[in-house]
Amino acid sequence: MISLYRPGSSPIHRLPAWVKLLALAAVLLAFSLLPKNLWVASFSLVLALVLFMVAGMAPRDFLMNTWKLRYLIVVIALPQIFLVDLATGCYNSIIILGGLLMATLVTITTKTSEMVELVKRLTRSENFALLIGLSINSIAVVGSIASGIVESGKARGVRPSAVRQLTNLFVVSLKQADDYAEALAARGVEV
Amino acid sequence: MRFELKLRDYPRIAIFVGLITALSFVPALYLAPEVPVTAQTLGVMLAGAVLGSYRGALAVLIYEILALVGLPILASGKGGLSAFTGPTGGYLVGFIFGAYVIGLVIEKLPKLNIALSSIIGFILGGIVTVYIPGILWVSYSLGLPLIPVAQGNLVFLIGDSVKIILAVLVLLGIKSANPKLLEN
């Protein structure tokens, strides 16, 4: 499974995941306490840009991630400009953009496996770790069942209805889940 | 009710994480920008209906944890922290409770025909329980007034009604193929 992680060795990459998450929460909280004006909003955007650079991302990456959020900005800004006022509309859209970019940065600088590790450590449960492991594996298993069903449908020359294929996907997947349970039992897993 | 998990529940919950993911990859349709019509909710509904209340909710929770930590498995391949702080975060939270409510309704109406009890469950859990936090969060996070947001959200009723019908058909299909698969 590919992940959103972008490899790198910057200081931000090297920070432990929990530090990054705490820092993000602190920054977002701080902004909500600061006065709501355009200076503060713009500062959040500048901060996001600086953090992207520190993480070794090119300005292009920053712009690309911003571009991905373009509709969001339009949706936020337009109604507010009409319903409330121009300044509030701009403040809200910029501050949200800054926050989302910083959250994105945490995601793309932290290995998925490290995040999973953090979640496991927080829950301190072996069974939870098992559930996570099985789930990640199941994404691939269901994916191959689904593509098999789609292929078989096409290969027959007559496409079965969506409901039939969907039902088949659930039936075959749930049967595999029971085989999976058997394999776990055989391995001596007790929960 | 005791929240106990048997060994068999583990892979069943896990396989639903896979199923919800697979359905999220069905190309999403953007009627309104940012909040897509997605087949993902079909997976959420069936998680509640097939696995039952707390197991269904757990499947959705794990799916979202995996998305949160960076797997691109949400609607149209999104994932990561920003998907949750973004405008659809409320729906995502609603999914967890929605699956729970669906399972609960079906469990509380054991005498009713499964088609009927699941329809009631899907409406209460798959629509009401998902829309409430969804609408509140869209309104709050985007700083928009509640009423127009709620009205705008009505467009999803069409898609979600179709998904309810699909979910009932799939549920009946699983039952007729192998009723053991619905036993928990």
Place this chain on the structure above:
Amino acid sequence: MAIRLEGVSVGFDARLALSEVSLELKARSTAIIGINGSGKSTFARLLNGLQKPTAGSISVFGQAPSQKTAGFIFSNPDLQIVMPTVFEDVAFSLRGQKLAPHEVTESVFEALAKVGLLELETASCQTLSSGQKQLLAIAGAYVRKPRLLIADEPTTLLDLPNTKRITKVLHQTEAEQLVIVTHDLELAATCEQAVWFDGGNLLQSGPSKEVIAAYLAKFND
């Protein structure tokens, strides 16, 4: 006529699953062999248009590959069965052909007779054994009278008698050509010709005995 590939490549992302394969298949039956990941399934999927080539050209009986001329059988029959009963499932393959009901019935009965499932006509598909499910999948492909029949590891899940039965049925169908992808070298040996793929390259093709012998020789230490 027959099946003809010229300089066919298939790429996934950066890597080539098949690279510049040129080949003509004329024998009535051809086995495709090779290790896991060597490109066998990709080749088979090309022949009925499930997979489009990245480069090169393919013709099957002088035409572009299509699901009309070629029937396809997979190793897991569970993925192929779509209707509740045996009869309905085979009849499903004829949908959209605008046949009168009695024509459908006749064709379905003929296909079921061919694979030996006639008595099970009204049975629920879920109650069939794995061998019977695979026979049903063959009937579902066969009923459309494909000129080419392709089977991708059709016997992996089956026991000896079922394997023999499926092998016999595949060879007895009236398709003009038969292509079988398999790891089972005994099944491969039932075909006249064999083609050996390795890392996406055509390594050897010719009489099945020779190709199989070479394949075995490579992995015997």
Place this chain on the structure above:
Amino acid sequence: MAIRLEGVSVGFDARLALSEVSLELKARSTAIIGINGSGKSTFARLLNGLQKPTAGSISVFGQAPSQKTAGFIFSNPDLQIVMPTVFEDVAFSLRGQKLAPHEVTESVFEALAKVGLLELETASCQTLSSGQKQLLAIAGAYVRKPRLLIADEPTTLLDLPNTKRITKVLHQTEAEQLVIVTHDLELAATCEQAVWFDGGNLLQSGPSKEVIAAYLAKFND
């Protein structure tokens, strides 16, 4: 010692999957053969306690069957992997044994070395080939030092070189006894003894050459 069954029956609903099987397995390696649905997997599952007998008694090395004494390998390697990386997956088998971290590491390395996956220790399980996944499943069973190792059609999804490798690794483990359920008669022939089930009945047991010859004779027409 060894494995001993006395009058063992297993019933599902109305039908018997095994009926009154009495048998002693003493050889280092035993193959279980028979057609689809003949009771092979049911027999294998009895040996590590996954399946309880409806009647009769079983002992494995003088004890009741248990997952502690017996490791089990299935045919689909995808369904036997539970953790994200190779090391973690093997280590997972040791959970609940209250071992010190260095003991876990040592055992895991030893098991990985046995199946030849040591270099892949940190690899993500999803990136393994199907043959490597099956080797990983063996390591996951082997790391618990089972006295009995059971494999239910371990090579059906694999190609020739992978089949050879798995066969070799299975025979090389230090388990005292090895039981392999298989349709692949070449794999069966690598075992000293063979047992043939038919419709839930023990039809024949003895040196694998003889049993396989009789099995082949029955289905050759």
